[in-house]
Amino acid sequence: MEIPTYKEEPFEWYREMRKNSPVYREGNMIHIFKYNTISKILSDHQNFSSQFRDLLGEEMAAMLNEKTTPSILLLDPPLHTTLRGLVGSAFTPRSIELFEPRIREIARMLAHAIVEKENSDIVSDLSYQLPIRVISEMLGVPESDSEIFRDWSDKLATSLGRGPDIETQYDMADYFYKKIDRNSKGNNLISRLSTVEMDGRKLSDKEIAGFAILLLVAGNETTTNLITNAILSLYDHPEIYNEMRKTPSLIPGVVEETLRYRSPVQSTRRYSKIDTEIEGEEILKNDILALYLGSANRDEEAFEDGESFNPYRKEKRHMAFGQGIHFCLGAPLARLEARIALEEFSKAVPGFEIEKPSPDDRIDSDIMYGFRKLNLKVNRS
Numbered sequence: 599m600e601i602p603t604y605k606e607e608p609f610e611w612y613r614e615m616r617k618n619s620p621v622y623r624e625g626n627m628i629h630i631f632k633y634n635t636i637s638k639i640l641s642d643h644q645n646f647s648s649q650f651r652d653l654l655g656e657e658m659a660a661m662l663n664e665k666t667t668p669s670i671l672l673l674d675p676p677l678h679t680t681l682r683g684l685v686g687s688a689f690t691p692r693s694i695e696l697f698e699p700r701i702r703e704i705a706r707m708l709a710h711a712i713v714e715k716e717n718s719d720i721v722s723d724l725s726y727q728l729p730i731r732v733i734s735e736m737l738g739v740p741e742s743d744s745e746i747f748r749d750w751s752d753k754l755a756t757s758l759g760r761g762p763d764i765e766t767q768y769d770m771a772d773y774f775y776k777k778i779d780r781n782s783k784g785n786n787l788i789s790r791l792s793t794v795e796m797d798g799r800k801l802s803d804k805e806i807a808g809f810a811i812l813l814l815v816a817g818n819e820t821t822t823n824l825i826t827n828a829i830l831s832l833y834d835h836p837e838i839y840n841e842m843r844k845t846p847s848l849i850p851g852v853v854e855e856t857l858r859y860r861s862p863v864q865s866t867r868r869y870s871k872i873d874t875e876i877e878g879e880e881i882l883k884n885d886i887l888a889l890y891l892g893s894a895n896r897d898e899e900a901f902e903d904g905e906s907f908n909p910y911r912k913e914k915r916h917m918a919f920g921q922g923i924h925f926c927l928g929a930p931l932a933r934l935e936a937r938i939a940l941e942e943f944s945k946a947v948p949g950f951e952i953e954k955p956s957p958d959d960r961i962d963s964d965i966m967y968g969f970r971k972l973n974l975k976v977n978r979s
């Protein structure tokens with residue numbers, strides 16, 4: 599079986615796999631497609647680990663450990679629990695909410711520029727701009743460095759699922775080391791990470807750099823794709839767009855449904871720490887489990903009429919942000935940015951046409967679902 603990348607729509611393949619081979623072995627990689635199975639695995643971090651550095655050769659692990667500790671995404675308890683507590687106390691939902699007016703200001707300015715231009719690429723003119731500006735400002739990084747960030751973020755997103763990009767990680771670590779100030783009284787995220795303390799434990803330089811890198815990797819491309827994917831889905835459903843313009847309270851439903859229907863993160867991985875079985879298939883210690891969140895999110899057994907886009911749906915327990923101890927720390931920020939982007943976009947844009955994207959316009963990734971560009975023309979009436 600050929601495992602597709604997201605250069606093509608994966609959803610038909612998922613449907614077939616859910617039906618015929620919901621747990622499918624390919625060498626030491628086990629592909630898993632159903633909601634309930636994935637949910638069980640994500641809830642069992644004792645047996646199914648995220649700590650992939652333990653599987654790397656010693657040389658590679660030493661090279662990576664030189665400048666950053668593994669990010670929380672790739673750690674198991676107890677270190678995961680400690681670090682998540684520390685970074686979580688610097689990156690709280692409250693600190694995110696405080697950013698709302700600034701997010702709105704940026705989104706409004708971008709939406710107005712789109713209307714003025716008439717023809718735009720929604721990715722470079724809106725969906726990319728908003729998250730990178732917001733996270734740069736949150737981290738306290740000057741806007742003049744945003745191009746370097748774009749480059750790093752692109753490189754790391756492409757490397758996801760294909761092995762670590764050590765050079766980029768080194769460059770980014772060196773960049774953030776210079777920003778650490780243990781006596782800072784500042785309120786930006788790097789200042790707060792530099793000074794946060796819990797039970798007498800502070801974050802080390804490597805941990806701060808590792809987390810800052812994770813924010814860029816985990817937060818930018820994903821939120822960009824969420825905004826783009828929402829606009830594409832609204833183009834397919836002009837009646838929902840019209841309704842949303844009249845009733846903005848529908849927007850959070852559109853955001854949730856986009857997360858489910860066109861999940862920006864289509865898959866994640868664990869490895870098995872034990873010999874076991876999953877749904878009758880034998881699993882060996884160190885087998886890698888590829889968990890297709892994007893398939894779970896369309897599983898007919900979890901979502902009625904799961905293959906259609908319906909922002910009014912009641913079941914909201916999609917897995918686009920994962921589940922269990924690694925549940926996305928940035929979910930409140932991603933939701934806020936996407937909601938505000940759609941609010942400002944729909945206020946400014948009465949209607950729009952989209953040039954259907956080709957496979958070449960897709961992000962070349964084994965994990966992310968989204969587009970590099972999406973040409974949009976504003977309809978003024």
Ligand code: HEM
Nearest residue numbers: 670671816817820821824862866919920924926927928932
């Ligand atoms: C639509 C946007 C986003 C999506 C779809 C998304 C998706 C995910 C998923 C699926 C996971 C869990 C991965 C796993 O269990 O293996 C995760 C974890 C994480 N995300 Fe997000 N994310 C988004 C935005 C963000 C943003 C904006 C930030 C921060 C600025 C962020 C920071 C994180 C962090 C720090 C983790 C690791 C949490 C942990 O390991 O305890 N994410 N995200």
